[in-house]
Amino acid sequence: MKILNKLAPFILVIFSFTGGLSACETKRTVENSSVTSSTENTTTDNDTIQVIQHNTNAVQELKKFRDWVNQKASKVDSSTNENLPEMQAEFKRRTARLEKGLDSLSAEAKAEYKAARAKYKIWEEQNKKRTSQPLKAAEIKKRQAQLLGEYKNLNTITAANVREAYLIFMGAVRARKHNWNQNDWDYVDYVYRQLNNRKGEFETTISSADKLKIKSLQAEYLALEASQDAKDLLKTVRSK
The missing domain is CATH 1.20.58 (Methane Monooxygenase Hydroxylase; Chain G, domain 1)
Structure with a gap:
């Protein structure tokens, strides 16, 4: 008993030390868990931002394409027909860019893109037909x-x-x-x-x-x- 009494202070110190160490280990584990969770969230956020950015770019390209088609389709004459090869090449470039981001567009936007393409094709056909007939x-x-x-x-x-x-x-x-x-x-x-x-x-x-x-x-x-x-x-x- 005397021995225990004499060792009591040392036992208390050892117990306090080991208890404190356990607390530190628990806290360190929480910190690591917190860091891991933060990293996962950051990765998810970055993916989301990239998807949104990709979608925004596709929407902007669609707007530019629609405006371009409307501008070209507002004019049908012989001078337009002379520049038709350049316009056809430009049409291919613009549609190629849009096709890359087509999956990121909404169903409504996809329908709008399809309508713009059809409008251009009809205009092109119409222009060729009209300008192929010489004026008398x-x-x-x-x-x-x-x-x-x-x-x-x-x-x-x-x-x-x-x-x-x-x-x-x-x-x-x-x-x-x-x-x-x-x-x-x-x-x-x-x-x-x-x-x-x-x-x-x-x-x-x-x-x-x-x-x-x-x-x-x-x-x-x-x-x-x-x-x-x-x-x-x-x-x-x-x-x-």
Whole structure:
């Protein structure tokens, strides 16, 4: 008993030391567990961020593609057909980028992509068909008389009267546009481009006021033409 009494302080110290060591080991295990959990969460978060980023990139590419198709599909004329090989190559590049991220898009976005592709293909087919048919000289002459009146002979247009020529042209377009089909618009666009070419021959001598008015008339014409092309394309898409 005396021996135990004498050893009691030492036993207490040893017990306290081993107890403290056990507590440290338990705490260390918790810390390791905590670190492991944090690492796992970080990995998961990174994966999630990458998926979101990939999805965001695909959505942005889809928006760019849709805007590009809408821009191209708003114009159908001979100059467009001349640049068609470049447009076809650009179409392939854009669709290739989108195809890589297609799985990350929603069902709605995939449907939108499919519709944009179809719209481009229809526009391309439509453009080839229209521009493959040459305009007839006799019809051009007839249209110039309808659209330009007294300025049907382009050589009579000068810096002094070019504004008036555009006013007459746009007046005829506004009055007749409701009855025109795609073929009519092709002839109208040809006359419009010829008028622009004539203006370009004496551009520097046109007054600033006349230039400003002509630009507003040109913008109006292009808006009307684009709107008609869009309606015709939409009608074709719906009929498919």
